[in-house]
Amino acid sequence: MNELLQFRPTKAIIDLSAIQYNIENLRKHLQSNVEVIAVVKANAYGHGDVQVAKAALEAGATMFAVATPEEALHLRASIEKTPIMILGAVPVNFAPYAAKANITLTVFSSEWVNEVTLMSKEFNAPLKVHIKVDSGMGRIGVRTEKELKAVYDAITMANNIEVDGIFTHFATADEEDTEQYDHQLEVFKELVASLPVKPRLVHAANTAASLVKEGVQFDAVRFGISMYGLAPSTFVEKHLPYELHPALALESELVHVKKIAKGDTVSYGGTYVAQQDEWIGTVPIGYADGVIRGLSGQEVLIDGSRAPIIGRICMDQCMIRLPRKMAVGEKVVLIGKQQQDEIQIQEWADRLDTIVYEIPCMLSQRVPRIYR
Numbered sequence: 001m002n003e004l005l006q007f008r009p010t011k012a013i014i015d016l017s018a019i020q021y022n023i024e025n026l027r028k029h030l031q032s033n034v035e036v037i038a039v040v041k042a043n044a045y046g047h048g049d050v051q052v053a054k055a056a057l058e059a060g061a062t063m064f065a066v067a068t069p070e071e072a073l074h075l076r077a078s079i080e081k082t083p084i085m086i087l088g089a090v091p092v093n094f095a096p097y098a099a100k101a102n103i104t105l106t107v108f109s110s111e112w113v114n115e116v117t118l119m120s121k122e123f124n125a126p127l128k129v130h131i132k133v134d135s136g137m138g139r140i141g142v143r144t145e146k147e148l149k150a151v152y153d154a155i156t157m158a159n160n161i162e163v164d165g166i167f168t169h170f171a172t173a174d175e176e177d178t179e180q181y182d183h184q185l186e187v188f189k190e191l192v193a194s195l196p197v198k199p200r201l202v203h204a205a206n207t208a209a210s211l212v213k214e215g216v217q218f219d220a221v222r223f224g225i226s227m228y229g230l231a232p233s234t235f236v237e238k239h240l241p242y243e244l245h246p247a248l249a250l251e252s253e254l255v256h257v258k259k260i261a262k263g264d265t266v267s268y269g270g271t272y273v274a275q276q277d278e279w280i281g282t283v284p285i286g287y288a289d290g291v292i293r294g295l296s297g298q299e300v301l302i303d304g305s306r307a308p309i310i311g312r313i314c315m316d317q318c319m320i321r322l323p324r325k326m327a328v329g330e331k332v333v334l335i336g337k338q339q340q341d342e343i344q345i346q347e348w349a350d351r352l353d354t355i356v357y358e359i360p361c362m363l364s365q366r367v368p369r370i371y372r
């Protein structure tokens, strides 16, 4: 959206220097030869794929990871050269587009490779693939040496497909208990060792493993949630090797202020009933923006105080109980810092009984992202 044509005061402010700070510190923490794959799937966890990718590139990331063909093509339209890999399963008919646009695909089935081989003569450049090992996540990937060999041999037999990497994904790297994690790492190492040639890029670590585990960096790490300044879990948060800087703030303004009397109700269903005379402010943000109804009761920051969202959250607006009379236009911080106080994404996640990952992904397209 054209920034000049934003009239509604609701916006997400993305601090790209925080993203760069988080990557630069990760790089100091990693061994010097380890590459950083910046995970920018889901529109960079809601932060904006192209802007985040460009900032990550400047901070030293050497590859991007997305989830779908559409995300890869969207990013490729703005990022000319840097390799982009798709972490998820990809339909066979995308392979020619991937070869043409230098998009690296995830493979784990020899049938898939055989079907793509039939079209590979037409590729104008070799198709790069990373083989996915399911070492215990139970999602996608080859699970045995035999399956790995079948995929690997099928690729070797094809002319225009090359194995650029091999990777796996941990289910429990962010937890204190290491039993499953240790087992997954062992399975992965064994499968990698069974290959006749080590691929260029062996990678396993997500954010949690890259920050708190040893001996798992291999050639690259896939850095997602903490690039955005959020810890993957409370366990990892306690063991962070450096402080993270959150990149996203969510702000709006009061568009209406009124005094209501004891017994008056607010919003759909009249579920909120004033216990005394109260000042109520209306904020132009609602569940269609990602401020879902479960956030009723959540506080916002206004002029250095906390004010609760009251009554049912509407599609486009919600109401807050003000500590005193305030002016229309007063700034409202839903996520982020104001004066001495801060509302972290974790606070929303706790209220909604979910993980921090879900919160920025939930902010809809209607909320303009403003970059700083």
Ligand SMILES: *Cc1c(COP(=O)(O)O)cnc(C)c1O
Residues within 6 Å of the ligand: 039, 041, 087, 169, 205, 206, 207, 208, 222, 223, 224, 225, 226, 232
């Ligand atoms: C999303 C994803 C990541 C990034 O995970 P974080 O916990 O955000 O670092 C890494 N690898 C794969 C395969 C993923 O799907």
